[in-house]
Amino acid sequence: MMVCAFSFAQCFIDGPPNSGGAMLKTQLHTQEPGVRQCCIRAMDIRRRAYAPYSKFSVGCAVRGADGEIHVGVNVENAAYPLCRCAEGNAVSGMVAQGVLQIEYLAIALKGGGSPCGGCRQIIWEFSQGDKDVKVYMIDDNGSENPWVSVMTIGELLPEAFDL
Numbered sequence: 001m002m003v004c005a006f007s008f009a010q011c012f013i014d015g016p017p018n019s020g021g022a023m024l025k026t027q028l029h030t031q032e033p034g035v036r037q038c039c040i041r042a043m044d045i046r047r048r049a050y051a052p053y054s055k056f057s058v059g060c061a062v063r064g065a066d067g068e069i070h071v072g073v074n075v076e077n078a079a080y081p082l083c084r085c086a087e088g089n090a091v092s093g094m095v096a097q098g099v100l101q102i103e104y105l106a107i108a109l110k111g112g113g114s115p116c117g118g119c120r121q122i123i124w125e126f127s128q129g130d131k132d133v134k135v136y137m138i139d140d141n142g143s144e145n146p147w148v149s150v151m152t153i154g155e156l157l158p159e160a161f162d163l
């Protein structure tokens with residue numbers, strides 16, 4: 001772990017699992033207001049996740065190019081392959097509103113994990129070639145000021161599939 005120069009107490013750089021990259025972690029209250037609002041929406045909507053099988057609830061809030069926040073939760077099914085991730089559901093809602101560009105997005109889950117591989121590709125599709133679209137990953141553990149990790153979609157999916 002490397003301590004970030006600008007704030008010992010509120011920020012550190014840590015290597016994410018299965019990655020050679022570096023991930024910036026800060027607490028929620030240090031985020032700029034738009035990001036903070038997006039993160040809070042992800043944490044709020046997480047309560048509506050339908051996860052009776054895994055008990056692993058995920059909430060996602062996507063800020064689209066329209067400036068609106070589009071939310072989604074994971075929705076499981078007794079037929080397991082039909083389970084849907086929060087990120088894909090949130091992006092689908094954005095697309096249904098006629099918005100095709102993600103400005104940034106936040107996901108809330110216990111432990112603050114990163115999007116699955118499939119969702120990384122979905123996020124990439126609507127990043128419209130911008131590798132710097134940020135993904136905020138919230139360790140939603142009940143705290144009002146949880147830790148938030150941030151990586152770009154380019155870091156999360158360096159070799160994205162394109163046609």
Ligand SMILES: [Zn+2]
Nearest residue numbers: 085116118119
């Ligand atoms: Zn996923």
